[in-house]
Amino acid sequence: MTKNYETFARVYDAIMDDSLYDLWTDFSLRHFSKGKTKLLELACGTGIQSLRFAQAGFEVTGLDLSEEMLKVAEKRAQEAGVKIDFVAANMMDLSGIGQFDLVTSYSDSLCYLADEVEMGDTFTEVYKHLNDGGTFIFDVHSTYQTDEVFPGYSHHENAEDFAMVWDTYEDEAPHSIVHELTFFIQDEDGRFTRYDEIHEERTYELLTYDILLEQAGFTDVKVYADFEDKAPTDKSARWFFVARK
The missing domain is CATH 2.20.25.110 (S-adenosyl-L-methionine-dependent methyltransferases)
Structure with a gap:
């Protein structure tokens, strides 16, 4: 990896509000299925959230399309003395990744998918690789x-x-x-x-997400907003979905 890319990744991390990782972690801990530890983080990037989960006691696999980002993530985990499996793969095809109790995708990562078809394919893949009783949590931009x-x-x-x-x-x-x-x-x-x-x-109406999750197999879906355990309002910025299998 070039020194340039490390610098670039550091800049990426620098422009992220660090306090958001605490908020994502806290929200997750409140809504994860109890007693479950095997966790897959989709679109893990440079691994900051993966590291938070590992330090909270979860057995973490971090998945991302960017091998360069994953190199930064691996280095971060090594320096922290924490074991995390990082995998370069597309979230629309999780074959060979294994089964998990918990799956997360934060920082509006799913909004980078091109359309409803890709969103639906991702939900279907997550459902297939989620153990019974497991939880899938993700956030997206609101339409507002x-x-x-x-x-x-x-x-x-x-x-x-x-x-x-x-x-x-x-x-x-x-x-x-x-x-x-x-x-x-x-x-x-x-x-x-x-x-x-x-x-x-790109994001969609709340109903679209509900329909796509239901088509993937999820029957128990709750929606919250802006890191709080409250229903969205018409001016919520970020929607959180908690779907159980």
Whole structure:
């Protein structure tokens, strides 16, 4: 792995609000099936949430499409002295991954799926690989967040060794957005390298998620909002689904 990518991953981690990981962990611990320990984290990225779960006593497997992100995650787990299995795979095909008591996907990772078909395929895969009595928890952007809050959003950040410009626009599909990110990261000889990224996200009405979960086999589904054990309102930013098998 290049030093550049490590730096890039560190910048990614730096722009994340660290307190969110505590909130995701606390929400999970409140809603996980009791006495269950074998956990699969979908779209684990650089492994911060996987590490939190492992430190809380779970037997964790972290899955992500990006092998580079997983290298950062592996290094993070090694430095913490914690054993976590990291797997490079697509969440729409979990064959060969094994069976789990608990499956999570946080930080609106499922919003990166292209459409309802991919969302439904992912739910079906999770259901197949979840043990009876197990729990699947995920969060997604609310339609209020994608339709009212994000369009026109702009965030600029300057630090000594990096700068970031983040702008968000409404996309063509209903409840979809595009994030345009530009990073300037300083390398070892003091020069700045530019990185450009496009992130496309999409969410759906609450009813759509309910139908897709039901089609996958889930019959016990609860919906909460913004890390609290309360029902969503019309201005909730983030929806949390707790589905039991």
